[in-house]
Amino acid sequence: MTRAALRPVDLARAAGVSTQQIRNYADTGILPPTGRTSAGYRVFDARHRDALLTYRALAKGYGWDAARSIMLALHSGDLPRALALVDACHAVLHEQRLSLQATGEALEAVAGQASDASAAPYSGMRIGEVAAHLGVRTSALRVWEAAGLLTPRREAGTGYRRYDPADVRDARMVGMLRQGQYRLAQIGAVLEGLRRTGSSEALRAAIADRRAALTRTAAAMLEGAGHLNRYVTDHTGAQAQVTAG
Numbered sequence: 001m002t003r004a005a006l007r008p009v010d011l012a013r014a015a016g017v018s019t020q021q022i023r024n025y026a027d028t029g030i031l032p033p034t035g036r037t038s039a040g041y042r043v044f045d046a047r048h049r050d051a052l053l054t055y056r057a058l059a060k061g062y063g064w065d066a067a068r069s070i071m072l073a074l075h076s077g078d079l080p081r082a083l084a085l086v087d088a089c090h091a092v093l094h095e096q097r098l099s100l101q102a103t104g105e106a107l108e109a110v111a112g113q114a115s116d117a118s119a120a121p122y123s124g125m126r127i128g129e130v131a132a133h134l135g136v137r138t139s140a141l142r143v144w145e146a147a148g149l150l151t152p153r154r155e156a157g158t159g160y161r162r163y164d165p166a167d168v169r170d171a172r173m174v175g176m177l178r179q180g181q182y183r184l185a186q187i188g189a190v191l192e193g194l195r196r197t198g199s200s201e202a203l204r205a206a207i208a209d210r211r212a213a214l215t216r217t218a219a220a221m222l223e224g225a226g227h228l229n230r231y232v233t234d235h236t237g238a239q240a241q242v243t244a245g
Contacts, residue, residue: 006044015052022052030055030071032235047235051075057227061220062089070228074236082232086225093221097214103180104207107173108200125163127152133168136175144174147184149191173203182206 008019025031026042031051035043051071058067066089073082131138144150145161150171152161163171170191177187186206193202 004045006046006049008042008044011044011049011052014049015056017056025052025055028068028072029075030068032075050231050235054224054227054231058224061217061222061224062086067224074232079232079236082228086228090221093214093218099180100207100210100214103176104204107176107203107207123164125168127161127163130163130168130171134172134175136171140175140178141171144171144184147188149174149184149188177206180210182210 008022011022012019022031022044023042026034026044026048031044031048034048037043055067055071058070062070062085066085070082070085073079073085125133127138127141131141141150145152150163150167152163152167154160155162173191173194174187177190182190186209190202190206193205194200
């Protein structure tokens with residue numbers, strides 16, 4: 001049975017993109033191979049439309065690079081690789097969830113530390129000592145200070161930085177949050193809230209925001225996997241079906 005022909009503009013309207021993007025997708029293999037008319041124009045059909053919608057849906061949850069790699073694997077006939085890429089993205093999301101939980105627990109503990117000698121070996125630590133104590137580079141401490149996150153006092157005469165226990169606690173928090181991929185502006189809000197209120201309310205809000213973002217990503221992955229499942233079963237002839245997890 002002959003499939004109804006679709007124009008580039010038809011696909012562009014279906015996905016809300018430009019016709020040039022449709023051509024780019026066809027050229028890079030995101031869409032399956034196309035036929036040509038006698039005049040040299042590409043011939044698209046429902047398979048290309050479904051591939052386009054699948055790619056766009058995948059990108060929302062898995063990211064543009066992963067979505068591209070998944071579609072390229074499918075169109076090269078390598079379903080196992082496509083599924084492996086899906087699995088890898090879910091594994092990364094799972095690790096991010098575990099990391100967020102660990103970060104939250106660790107930060108709660110650090111935020112609860114009193115600003116006394118128990119927070120650091122002693123008062124007045126130099127930058128090299130703090131870096132060694134926390135396992136970070138001195139350059140990182142300088143960057144955080146330049147961003148206004150740390151405010152160590154300066155030694156009279158020499159100008160050397162001196163870190164008190166509260167400064168060490170803050171530096172530890174910054175390091176943990178940076179490992180969790182928080183932006184410097186977000187970290188600043190956390191530290192400001194902690195210093196102003198003496199509580200970790202701002203910290204909890206930052207953790208909650210990140211948790212909500214991961215949930216949105218998981219939901220987008222679920223939607224994208226549904227599109228992928230339909231595309232695989234309807235257009236590739238493969239028996240295996242893509243699951244959402």
